[in-house]
Amino acid sequence: MSASVTVALILLLSLIGFWMGRSRAVAVSGGRIASLHSVPNYYGSFVAIWAGLPALVLVLFWLALKFPVTEALVLAGLDVDTIRAWGQQMLPPQDLAQLMERLAAGGSDLLSDNQKQLLLINIRNIAAGQSQYVNPDVLGILKPAAAHYSTLLSLANWSLFAISAVLAVGGLVYTRARISPDLRARNGVEKVVNALLIVCSLIAIFTTLGIVLSLLFESVRFFARVSPVEFLFGTHWSPQTALRADQAGSSGAFGAVPLFSGTLLIAVVAMMVAGPVGLLSAIYLSEYAPRGVRNTVKPVLEILAGIPTVVYGFFAILTVAPVIRDVGSLLGLSVSSNSALAAGVVMGVMIVPFVSSLSDDVINAVPQSLRDGSLGLGATRSETVRQVILPAALPGIVGAFLLAISRAIGETMIVVMAAGMAAKITANPLEAVTTVTVQIAALLVGDQEFDSAKTLSAFALGLVLFFATLLLNVVALRVVQKYREKYD
Structure with a gap:
């Protein structure tokens, strides 16, 4: 049974x-x-x-x-x-x-x-x-x-x-x-439901705590073997370590700066695509588009969020990368077959729905009375959008951008297929780079012994990524608190 x-x-x-x-x-x-x-x-x-x-x-x-x-x-x-x-x-x-x-x-x-x-x-x-x-x-x-x-x-x-x-x-x-x-049946049922809600909240809290502690525990083991200064400020990433004293070709360099720079470069390119396109499309759909256009375009935009990332990876390597390479050749530029620009552009297209849909919902949540008051005072529609609606919706828009940035930082498949795995420090989006998540996936693929610096470095990378996201959240909260408009 x-x-x-x-x-x-x-x-x-x-x-x-x-x-x-x-x-x-x-x-x-x-x-x-x-x-x-x-x-x-x-x-x-x-x-x-x-x-x-x-x-x-x-x-x-x-x-x-x-x-x-x-x-x-x-x-x-x-x-x-x-x-x-x-x-x-x-x-x-x-x-x-x-x-x-x-x-x-x-x-x-x-x-x-x-x-x-x-x-x-x-x-x-x-x-x-x-x-x-x-x-x-x-x-x-x-x-x-x-x-x-x-x-x-x-x-x-x-x-x-x-x-x-x-x-x-x-x-x-x-x-x-x-x-x-x-x-008192209602009282009894509500007590049980309240207890279940508390249990679910505690599960979420303890799950987060368990993730953090597991990262900390394994990262401490890694930093016992590799200096944190070398890891955070080193410029050479080669995690292969020798298993025997006579084994050659295993330098074991764990300078993660090339990974951080590659992650930042691709995220910036992605947000340069997703930020303007997503926000402007949200403004158009919520403030200017006729109802029929909105009801058609918004679901089409949201379909992009449901496409598997491996499909975006195929699109990047088979379509976008060759186009960028051909255009670069016409302009006399040297473009790598795998480039940060190709990965960033496709990743930006992928995260457009995160910015567009969330921003659209936040803009629509702004009270209609604010629009009517602004228009009644003689402001144009564009002035109302810039000076009334966007300041009122700023917290939600910042949240949408934050979610999109986190999604860009955590993406793996597109980067593997379109940007390559070359760990180098560069600000040129036409070159091949790699990211933190790609290296984590590469380090943990297959049967691994969790007793080597190579494998443990994946947890150190995950810990740095966790604190980077946490810092991003803190900065976003500060921005919202400083620029948020309050209305009675």
């Missing part, structure tokens, strides 16, 4: 509880709904919540604990002979010798953490019927353990189903019996 079936049963019982609770409330009112403390739907919601919520909480805890508890029981049930036979087939000589010493000495912890994980992977694969991924020499040795593992999982799933059903039915029956005209 899978957990999804259990959740489906709980939801079905909650729906039944809603109907029964509402019907019960109408029945106890004697046909006079006004005699109830709350409307009937609140009574139905009250029953549905207490029929489903405790069981769903149990399912969450069960899913979190099921595999660790099951695996611990399976490992505890393995005898010494099974562990010895498995180790003889799977472990290298040095690890096998250590295992034999521990078996001879006895004790409860015979396997290291890595050995436990390898053993559990073998057991799980056999239990799932994926014996082709297991060494044939250990199939017969681990089949009893795999059968025990499957039995425990099946028992856990059926136990969860039974206990959840009993808990849901019990909550339904108990809360339905409590329904009376004096029951």
Whole structure:
């Protein structure tokens, strides 16, 4: 019995509880709904919540604990002979010798953490019927353990189903019996909803905190090996490090200034395209365009936000880059096959909807009375837009630009395909550059050992990017506070 079936049963019982609770409330009112403390739907919601919520909480805890508890029981049930036979087939000589010493000495912890994980992977694969991924020499040795593992999982799933059903039915029956005209169902429902909102807020906060702490922890490990001064102010980026003392061609230079300059260059080019086009299109659509034109053009603009970035990358490398290269050749300019200009222009087109749509919504939110007052005083429409509407909508417009800049800084695929991966310091948009996000993706592709400066540098780059975005937010807030127009 899978957990999804259990959740489906709980939801079905909650729906039944809603109907029964509402019907019960109408029945106890004697046909006079006004005699109830709350409307009937609140009574139905009250029953549905207490029929489903405790069981769903149990399912969450069960899913979190099921595999660790099951695996611990399976490992505890393995005898010494099974562990010895498995180790003889799977472990290298040095690890096998250590295992034999521990078996001879006895004790409860015979396997290291890595050995436990390898053993559990073998057991799980056999239990799932994926014996082709297991060494044939250990199939017969681990089949009893795999059968025990499957039995425990099946028992856990059926136990969860039974206990959840009993808990849901019990909550339904108990809360339905409590329904009376004096029951404050609305208060109870609102308390539960308020608690759920608080829990969701805490999840968001703790998720953000976890991201920051994970970046900090790994970055501290990186800066223990590489000087922060070299990282933040170095001008040579070559993260390849030697795995052996005699290995050549691995300089291990971690100067990130070329990455920062490349990121800034492409973001500036993108905003030079997206900023004016997005803001001016928002002003036109909200203040000048007829309703039919607005209803057609705005959805078309917003479609740009739904195009996958890899498609923009193809467009950049197959269409925009050759055009820029050909135009540069006609003008006598040297243009790289991959250039920051090509990536920035296409990225600017991609983020136009972020600026246009958000700015349009903010401009439309400006009270009509401000427009009418300005026009009534003799101002033209363009003067009203410049001196009344834009100052009033400035906080939202700044927010739209901030979102667009963050989107430009965090883009990866377009830069990989159109700008290349050359880490160099340049202000020439016709040359190939790379960005922080591209290097993070390159450093973490494939199987990586998180114990080398090369891999850990990705977390340091992520930390710098995080603080850069935070600083961008602070600056934007200061700008808004200084130039915001307030109206009574």
